[in-house]
Amino acid sequence: xxxxxxxxxxxxxxxxxxxxxxxxxxxxxxxxxxxxxxxxxxxxxxxxxxxxxxxxxxxxxxxxxxxxxxxxxxxxxxxxxxxxxxxxxxxxxxxxxxxxxxxxxxxxxxxxxxxxxxxxxxxxxxxxxxxxxxxxxxxxxxxxxxxxxxxxxxxxxxxxxxxxxxxxxxxxxxxxxxxxxxxxxxxxxxxxxxxxxxxxxxxxxxxxxxxxxxxxxxxxxxxxxxxxxxxxxxxxxxxxxxxxxxxxxxxxxxxxxxxxxxxxxxxxxxxxxxxxxxxxxxxxxxxxxxxxxxxxxx
Amino acid sequence: xxxxxxxxxxxxxxxxxxxxxxxxxxxxxxxxxxxxxxxxxxxxxxxxxxxxxxxxxxxxxxxxxxxxxxxxxxxxxxxxxxxxxxxxxxxxxxxxxxxxxxxxxxxxxxxxxxxxxxxxxxxxxxxxxxxxxxxxxxxxxxxxxxxxxxxxxxxxxxxxxxxxxxxxxxxxxxxxxxxxxxxxxxxxxxxxxxxxxxxxxxxxxxxxxxxxxxxxxxxxxxxxxxxxxxxxxxxxxxxxxxxxxxxxxxxxxxxxxxxxxxxxxxxxxxxxxxxxxxxxxxxxxxxxxxxxxxxxxx
Numbered sequence: 226x227x228x229x230x231x232x233x234x235x236x237x238x239x240x241x242x243x244x245x246x247x248x249x250x251x252x253x254x255x256x257x258x259x260x261x262x263x264x265x266x267x268x269x270x271x272x273x274x275x276x277x278x279x280x281x282x283x284x285x286x287x288x289x290x291x292x293x294x295x296x297x298x299x300x301x302x303x304x305x306x307x308x309x310x311x312x313x314x315x316x317x318x319x320x321x322x323x324x325x326x327x328x329x330x331x332x333x334x335x336x337x338x339x340x341x342x343x344x345x346x347x348x349x350x351x352x353x354x355x356x357x358x359x360x361x362x363x364x365x366x367x368x369x370x371x372x373x374x375x376x377x378x379x380x381x382x383x384x385x386x387x388x389x390x391x392x393x394x395x396x397x398x399x400x401x402x403x404x405x406x407x408x409x410x411x412x413x414x415x416x417x418x419x420x421x422x423x424x425x426x427x428x429x430x431x432x433x434x435x436x437x438x439x440x441x442x443x444x445x446x447x448x449x450x451x452x453x454x455x456x457x458x459x460x461x462x463x464x465x466x467x468x469x470x471x472x473x474x475x476x477x478x479x480x481x482x483x484x485x486x487x488x489x490x491x492x493x494x495x496x497x498x499x500x501x502x503x504x505x506x507x508x509x510x511x512x513x514x515x516x517x518x519x520x521x522x523x
Numbered sequence: 524x525x526x527x528x529x530x531x532x533x534x535x536x537x538x539x540x541x542x543x544x545x546x547x548x549x550x551x552x553x554x555x556x557x558x559x560x561x562x563x564x565x566x567x568x569x570x571x572x573x574x575x576x577x578x579x580x581x582x583x584x585x586x587x588x589x590x591x592x593x594x595x596x597x598x599x600x601x602x603x604x605x606x607x608x609x610x611x612x613x614x615x616x617x618x619x620x621x622x623x624x625x626x627x628x629x630x631x632x633x634x635x636x637x638x639x640x641x642x643x644x645x646x647x648x649x650x651x652x653x654x655x656x657x658x659x660x661x662x663x664x665x666x667x668x669x670x671x672x673x674x675x676x677x678x679x680x681x682x683x684x685x686x687x688x689x690x691x692x693x694x695x696x697x698x699x700x701x702x703x704x705x706x707x708x709x710x711x712x713x714x715x716x717x718x719x720x721x722x723x724x725x726x727x728x729x730x731x732x733x734x735x736x737x738x739x740x741x742x743x744x745x746x747x748x749x750x751x752x753x754x755x756x757x758x759x760x761x762x763x764x765x766x767x768x769x770x771x772x773x774x775x776x777x778x779x780x781x782x783x784x785x786x787x788x789x790x791x792x793x794x795x796x797x798x799x800x801x802x803x804x805x806x807x808x809x810x811x812x813x814x815x816x817x818x819x820x821x
Contacts, residue, residue, distance in 0.1 A: 283612045314581045314628050318621045322665060323613065326658075330612050355668070356675055360624075363672035367620065367665035370653070374661035377654055378788055490676055 228252040228440070231295035231337075233328060234302030235274075236264040238396055239343070239388075242429045243301060243436060248273050255293045257286075283327045290335035297440055298332060299341045300325060305398075308488060309360045321364035326371050333379040339443045341436060342372060344387040346425070346454060349496035358490050369452075376450045384439045385452045386432075386502070389495060392514065393429030394521060402426075405467065406522040409474050416484025420464035422493045427457045428509040438505040454499030459511045469512065473519040526550040526738070529593035529635075531626060532600030533572075534562040536694050537641070537686075540727045541599060541734060546571050553591045555584075581625045588633035595738055596630060597639045598623060603696075606786060607658045619662035624669050631677040637741045639734060640670060642685040644723070644752060647794035656788050667750075674748045682737045683750045684730075684800070687793060690812065691727030692819060700724075703765065704820040707772050714782025718762035720791045725755045726807040736803040752797030757809045767810065771817040 230247055234240040235256035247254045248269070255275040258264070266274065277289045304320035306313055325342075332340065347362035348355060357363035375381040392402040401424075408415055435455045442451075464482065471477040487493075509517075528545055532538040533554035545552045546568070553573040556562070564572065575587045602618035604611055623640075630638065645660035646653060655661035673679040690700040699722075706713055733753045740749075762780065769775040785791075807815075 283609050287609060311581050311585060311628050311632055314624055315621065318616070318624055322620055323616045326612055326616055330609050334609055350675070355671065357668070357672045359676070360669070360672050363669050366668040366671075370655070370664040370668060371658070371661050373653065373664075374655045374658050377648070378657070 228297060229255070229293070229295045231255045231257075231290070231293055231298045233257055233298075233300050233324070236262070236266075237301060237303070238393075238398055239391065239429060239432055240301040241267070241395065242393065242433050243299060244270065244274060246433045246437070255295060257289070283330055286327050286331040287334045290331040290337055294335065295337060297339045297341065297443065298328065298337060299436065300328060301343060303343060303365075304361070306361050307359055314360070317360055317364050321361070322367050322371065325368045329371065329375040329379075329381065332381060333375055338380060338382055340372075340381060340383045341439050341443070342368075342383055342385040344369065344385045344452070346387050346389045346456075346496040346499075347492065348387065349498070350490065350492065352494065352496055352498050354498075358492055373450065380449075382443055382449050383451075384443060386435055386439060387452060387454045387496075387499065388432065389425035389427055389454070389456055391429050391432055392426050392518065394518070396429075402518060405470050405478060406518065408478050408480075409470070409476075409519065409522065412479065414479035414481060416481040417463070417467075418485055418487045418491065419483040420462060420467070420480075422463050422487070422491055423460045423495055424463050424466055425457050425460045425495045426466065426511060426514075427455055427507060428514040431455070431457075431507040431509055434508065435502055435505045438502060442502075442504075452500065453502035454496065455502065455505075456499065457507050457511060460495055461511075466511070469515050470519065473512075473515045526595060527553070527591070527593045529553045529555075529588070529591055529596045531555055531596075531598050531622070534560070534564075535599060535601065536691075536696055537689065537727060537730055538599040539565070539693065540691065540731050541597060542568065542572060544731045544735070553593060555587070581628055584625050584629035585632045588629040588635055592633065593635060595637045595639065595741065596626065596635060597734065598626060599641060601641060601663075602659070604659050605657055612658070615658055615662050619659070620665050620669065623666045627669065627673040627677075627679065630679060631673055636679055638670075638679060638681045639737050639741070640666075640681055640683040642667065642683045642750070644685055644687045644754075644794040644797075645790065646685065647796070648788065648790065650792070650794055650796050652796075656790055671748065678747075680741055680745075680747050681749075682741060684733055684737060685750060685752045685794075685797065686730065687723035687725055687752070687754055689727050689730055690724050690816065692816070694727075700816060703768050703776060704816065706776050706778075707768070707774075707817065707820065710777065712777035712779060714779040715761070715765075716783055716785045716789065717781040718760060718765070718778075720761050720785070720789055721758045721793055722761050722764055723755050723758045723793045724764065724809060724812075725753055725805060726812040729753070729755075729805040729807055732806065733800055733803045736800060740800075740802070750798065751800035752794065753800065753803075754797065755805055755809060758793055759809075764809070767813050768817065771810075771813045
């Protein structure tokens with residue numbers, strides 16, 4: 226059966242990969258574009274993706290949701306800021322709490338019941354049930370509390386996937402992998418922390434796969450609120466990850482280890498006390514994922 | 524030692540009573556007025572209360588907090604909506620999550636460490652650790668998640684007082700007690716639900732007293748995050764409460780019991796699985812509080 230998807234954050238890294246996969250599968254995809262957005266859509270999306278221009282009001286979103294009546298909503302929109310400044314507080318609450326609440330309200334009013342949401346392993350600093358690494362992680366937790374209202378009082382069914390680090394092709398985020406690819410191309414050097422922190426990188430294709438598994442689960446399973454972690458199963462020190470990239474490229478990267486300090490709340494050991502998603506395991510090993518990244522970028 | 528208080532929501536029911544008490548105690552009180560506010564201040568506040576006009580930006584609040592350097596911040600601002608409509612979603616997140624986050628950020632930047640926060644027993648529907656009665660209660664829980672970040676990462680010390688129903692003089696909220704006083708004056712009739720729900724009403728003077736106990740606790744105690752309920756210890760069915768009001772007035776109230784249905788998520792049994800605040804118990808019994816209300820209103 227073909228799905229009618231409604232996706233937020235379709236312009237982002239994970240959102241773009243989700244839309245591509247859904248188009249490959251022949252599903253219908255509805256995306257939201259804010260009036261103020263300046264993103265341009267990929268050419269291959271043009272005839273197949275339904276674009277809804279949104280005026281950023283709850284009423285506007287209700288109108289769109291009523292019209293689309295999607296079978297599943299995927300909330301991939303997220304403002305990620307590892308260490309915020311005071312001027313970013315409004316945007317973090319606006320993107321990660323207010324927008325999501327408007328989405329839930331629109332779903333409830335339009336009778337749309339199934340939501341896939343994304344959280345972060347950073348909600349679990351020091352492996353605690355809740356201890357946010359940063360304000361971004363706190364806004365993700367805050368949004369889950371809002372989700373609980375719509376589950377308990379409005380009958381929504383929501384599964385949250387908590388992500389670790391992600392990587393893959395077509396990544397315009399200024400995060401580790403795109404920086405490493407840049408170093409490989411240019412031979413430039415880069416100062417990093419001492420690099421002993423354990424990292425957990427999952428290929429974006431595996432995140433997309435997990436999302437499709439969750440989509441099935443939302444239809445097959447009657448639990449109203451669940452949460453699963455999407456881990457590579459291959460946590461390793463950052464130093465070792467960088468060495469693997471160097472090995473794949475056939476030349477070491479020019480890293481000044483310890484050239485900058487750890488962050489104030491650096492995650493030295495990632496979250497491990499999580500539930501895994503039944504029916505999903507990563508298909509792309511870190512070695513294979515790195516091979517693909519290096520061969521396409523260098 | 525005299526305190527330097529900074530209070531949000533000073534124009535609200537609890538905020539006004541807090542400010543009055545602090546002025547009685549000879550403390551300094553700083554309050555925040557939004558550019559857009561249309562409230563007028565009580566005459567007796569005029570020479571003694573420091574009023575800070577706020578432009579609603581985080582930067583503006585940082586400037587004020589840097590200048591005031593209060594010993595304690597009391598966050599009494601709250602937008603209460605028992606059953607929201609879609610058009611109120613923005614205001615609920617704005618008032619109960621965004622504004623509070625701006626306040627925490629300003630405190631962190633200005634090095635102000637002690638906060639008294641207010642939550643609601645409605646975060647605990649069916650006596651659960653977290654199950655919000657309504658979206659308002661969910662925004663209170665969401666804000667507590669943001670608080671956790673500032674406690675863990677910025678060293679703030681926060682005590683949250685979770686309130687049940689409150690009542691007392693000078694109450695301009697359209698809630699039960701002011702409605703009952705109106706009925707006593709006019710003899711009008713009112714349709715209510717069947718009235719079997721258990722309610723827990725605390726006199727505002729006792730809420731103020733609890734706040735002052737918490738203020739002491741923030742200085743004496745090194746715990747970084749605590750939460751206490753402010754309960755009357757006299758929960759009773761709504762019908763019995765209304766009968767007590769009638770008894771105190773010497774005439775029964777004209778209530779059509781069952782004239783309207785219970786709310787969709789009516790709280791039939793209030794939260795009981797709470798921690799009580801050491802060193803505090805209510806001084807004003809329900810009977811005495813009702814006597815005062817009736818004698819001053821009729």
